[in-house]
Amino acid sequence: MDGFQRRREQKKQDILEASINLFMDYGIQKVSIAEIAKKAGVSQVTIYNYFENKHKLIHEVFIYYVDKAVENFEQVVYSDVPFNEKIKQIIFNKKEVATQINEEFYQYLMKEYSTEGNYIEQVYQEKTIPYFTKLFKEGKKQGYVNPNLSNEAIMFYIHMLKDYIQREDVYQNILPLTEEITDIFFYGTMGKKE
Amino acid sequence: MDGFQRRREQKKQDILEASINLFMDYGIQKVSIAEIAKKAGVSQVTIYNYFENKHKLIHEVFIYYVDKAVENFEQVVYSDVPFNEKIKQIIFNKKEVATQINEEFYQYLMKEYSTEGNYIEQVYQEKTIPYFTKLFKEGKKQGYVNPNLSNEAIMFYIHMLKDYIQREDVYQNILPLTEEITDIFFYGTMGKKE
Amino acid sequence: MDGFQRRREQKKQDILEASINLFMDYGIQKVSIAEIAKKAGVSQVTIYNYFENKHKLIHEVFIYYVDKAVENFEQVVYSDVPFNEKIKQIIFNKKEVATQINEEFYQYLMKEYSTEGNYIEQVYQEKTIPYFTKLFKEGKKQGYVNPNLSNEAIMFYIHMLKDYIQREDVYQNILPLTEEITDIFFYGTMGKKE
Amino acid sequence: MDGFQRRREQKKQDILEASINLFMDYGIQKVSIAEIAKKAGVSQVTIYNYFENKHKLIHEVFIYYVDKAVENFEQVVYSDVPFNEKIKQIIFNKKEVATQINEEFYQYLMKEYSTEGNYIEQVYQEKTIPYFTKLFKEGKKQGYVNPNLSNEAIMFYIHMLKDYIQREDVYQNILPLTEEITDIFFYGTMGKKE
DNA sequence: AATGAATGAGGGTTCATTCAT
DNA sequence: GATGAATGAACCCTCATTCAT
Numbered sequence: 001m002d003g004f005q006r007r008r009e010q011k012k013q014d015i016l017e018a019s020i021n022l023f024m025d026y027g028i029q030k031v032s033i034a035e036i037a038k039k040a041g042v043s044q045v046t047i048y049n050y051f052e053n054k055h056k057l058i059h060e061v062f063i064y065y066v067d068k069a070v071e072n073f074e075q076v077v078y079s080d081v082p083f084n085e086k087i088k089q090i091i092f093n094k095k096e097v098a099t100q101i102n103e104e105f106y107q108y109l110m111k112e113y114s115t116e117g118n119y120i121e122q123v124y125q126e127k128t129i130p131y132f133t134k135l136f137k138e139g140k141k142q143g144y145v146n147p148n149l150s151n152e153a154i155m156f157y158i159h160m161l162k163d164y165i166q167r168e169d170v171y172q173n174i175l176p177l178t179e180e181i182t183d184i185f186f187y188g189t190m191g192k193k194e
Numbered sequence: 195m196d197g198f199q200r201r202r203e204q205k206k207q208d209i210l211e212a213s214i215n216l217f218m219d220y221g222i223q224k225v226s227i228a229e230i231a232k233k234a235g236v237s238q239v240t241i242y243n244y245f246e247n248k249h250k251l252i253h254e255v256f257i258y259y260v261d262k263a264v265e266n267f268e269q270v271v272y273s274d275v276p277f278n279e280k281i282k283q284i285i286f287n288k289k290e291v292a293t294q295i296n297e298e299f300y301q302y303l304m305k306e307y308s309t310e311g312n313y314i315e316q317v318y319q320e321k322t323i324p325y326f327t328k329l330f331k332e333g334k335k336q337g338y339v340n341p342n343l344s345n346e347a348i349m350f351y352i353h354m355l356k357d358y359i360q361r362e363d364v365y366q367n368i369l370p371l372t373e374e375i376t377d378i379f380f381y382g383t384m385g386k387k388e
Numbered sequence: 389m390d391g392f393q394r395r396r397e398q399k400k401q402d403i404l405e406a407s408i409n410l411f412m413d414y415g416i417q418k419v420s421i422a423e424i425a426k427k428a429g430v431s432q433v434t435i436y437n438y439f440e441n442k443h444k445l446i447h448e449v450f451i452y453y454v455d456k457a458v459e460n461f462e463q464v465v466y467s468d469v470p471f472n473e474k475i476k477q478i479i480f481n482k483k484e485v486a487t488q489i490n491e492e493f494y495q496y497l498m499k500e501y502s503t504e505g506n507y508i509e510q511v512y513q514e515k516t517i518p519y520f521t522k523l524f525k526e527g528k529k530q531g532y533v534n535p536n537l538s539n540e541a542i543m544f545y546i547h548m549l550k551d552y553i554q555r556e557d558v559y560q561n562i563l564p565l566t567e568e569i570t571d572i573f574f575y576g577t578m579g580k581k582e
Numbered sequence: 583m584d585g586f587q588r589r590r591e592q593k594k595q596d597i598l599e600a601s602i603n604l605f606m607d608y609g610i611q612k613v614s615i616a617e618i619a620k621k622a623g624v625s626q627v628t629i630y631n632y633f634e635n636k637h638k639l640i641h642e643v644f645i646y647y648v649d650k651a652v653e654n655f656e657q658v659v660y661s662d663v664p665f666n667e668k669i670k671q672i673i674f675n676k677k678e679v680a681t682q683i684n685e686e687f688y689q690y691l692m693k694e695y696s697t698e699g700n701y702i703e704q705v706y707q708e709k710t711i712p713y714f715t716k717l718f719k720e721g722k723k724q725g726y727v728n729p730n731l732s733n734e735a736i737m738f739y740i741h742m743l744k745d746y747i748q749r750e751d752v753y754q755n756i757l758p759l760t761e762e763i764t765d766i767f768f769y770g771t772m773g774k775k776e
Numbered sequence: 777a778a779t780g781a782a783t784g785a786g787g788g789t790t791c792a793t794t795c796a797t
Numbered sequence: 798g799a800t801g802a803a804t805g806a807a808c809c810c811t812c813a814t815t816c817a818t
Contacts, residue, residue, distance in 0.1 A: 436811080
């Protein structure tokens, strides 16, 4: 990649990063192209040169985000720590984008167009589910997961925890509860067997 | 309340109902005053006569929504069924608005202004927490809740489940998992003690 | 029609008139909604309140224009003057909009959308052609039209003359040639039979 | 002309050809510099290197077009066929650009600036009119043109026919009428003398 | 109190043109 | 001389809000 290419790629990254940050802070619809342009330090038209229109930009931000999330997930799954540690990391590692998508993102895209849903579905089938399967097999072997439970149900719980905790308004308040929350995840409200 | 008053009150209700429905379906920002007016069968200006501006309208919709939710919650708590049934009802009774607010609502209001947060906080302190406390005491007595767990942690789980399941895109897919999900809530991923 | 209705109708007319004048002078694409608004003495948004979008406005201007033209044509056909006089009037009466549409109008609409074409076609079948038929029968009886000629060919000539002469840049220059032009129409370049 | 010069000249031609084709198909205003650049296989800036700005480009396209038209006209006039054949060729030979300019071209340039008008006027005085004079003298000698008619009037007819028939929307529909149309041109609506 | 009509401000997008390499 | 990248200005359109009746 020559200098031109590299600078072009860099600028694209800048715009994507500016977008993602603003979207996270203010939601998608509230953020205008003008704002993104300002934050990325380019003119509005430059954004159009790279992304054609706002929806295409959102789409690429979305892909960028999903890919980063999956990559992150992969790393944790293949890391060398016990099962319960992995779960904790998956659930609580904020900013290290999630296996599940931020709600407004998701809902926005689901309602407006369906292409994005396909991408998510595909990534899901090809990557997320296999990782989870591997993970749960491990969990069962280590005795953390009841073999009678379906993978779906556990995945649901993990997604939910991860997604919910990611919420700006939630994260702040539950940090002191981290231990208890993981405990409930493993042992339920009834508590540990002795 | 005389005829005038009553008709006035009725119209206000109509507007609130129209608003809440549209907000749920399309999100707050996508819904224009014109659309609300049309759905409520009044002119735009009438909305302004009752609510001053869009933000005030949202605010009142919000109050309306929270009050309804709390009322609902109260009923379940005081109903005559075992603890685990109550929990199931709280978590899975869709449409019977929640103890927790729809995310976009919340985020929107949190970001824009802080007044609403105070109201929620107040309702929380005065109503929601006491109900939960009563509920958990019951749960502990019936053996469903480990006495060592803090109320906060359990409330966190209930809120999360309720809120997450309320999501349009989620609800459809997890209905068959209902039983398993409640099981995990009570017994954790490790499963029942025998 | 009450005062409200009348004023509304009046304003709509104002906008249509402003549009048609500007379109005639500068072409359709060069004219912005802002300019029309200014000329009609209303705000841009008012135009949108009446016409939804620019294309719909153009469409209505178009209908307005075609209808006026046909009406005009009808009057001439049913008037009480000899055939050759009628032809002269049809061809040379400028501003009294034509049986045929201004080119840019036509081309623009033909290219962009096809609905308008249908309307023209319809008016053509239902009104213009019958009037022409009547007119030519008269012309043949009065000896101005060779019975061997098809109506289509004569209509072509009339349309052409009318349309061409309507052109801003042409009209000015051919006024002194009026007589000769009508002569050529009736007698050809070869000239009168004696 | 050396290699450099020649390649330069070639590129200019490419741009002019690309422009003229696009202008004919979509009208002047609808065609962007970007589109021309793409069709000509050069960068936008290259166009600016050759033509300074869009208006200058249009101007040169215009000259190019007029010159080609006159050249074409000249060929027909000096060809070795009878008068009526020449007329037919002038009028119906589509694509072989005309003695008269395409309307949008003309109107656009007339309205925007006046320089182009001068060029046309000049070509007109120096070339077109002399050719026509020669042509009509021939026509009169061969008995096709009434000697009492002014050259202006006949020129008007020819221009009009040529220009009108060039129109995309017209050309398609009048092909079957070719014979009749030429007949009317020579003999008028009253028909041939016997 | 209620409405139809009107508007200023702002958003997404396009385009002729210039900058930097 | 040629290009990819960048831009200011303008355009169509929407929306919360106000005016006039």
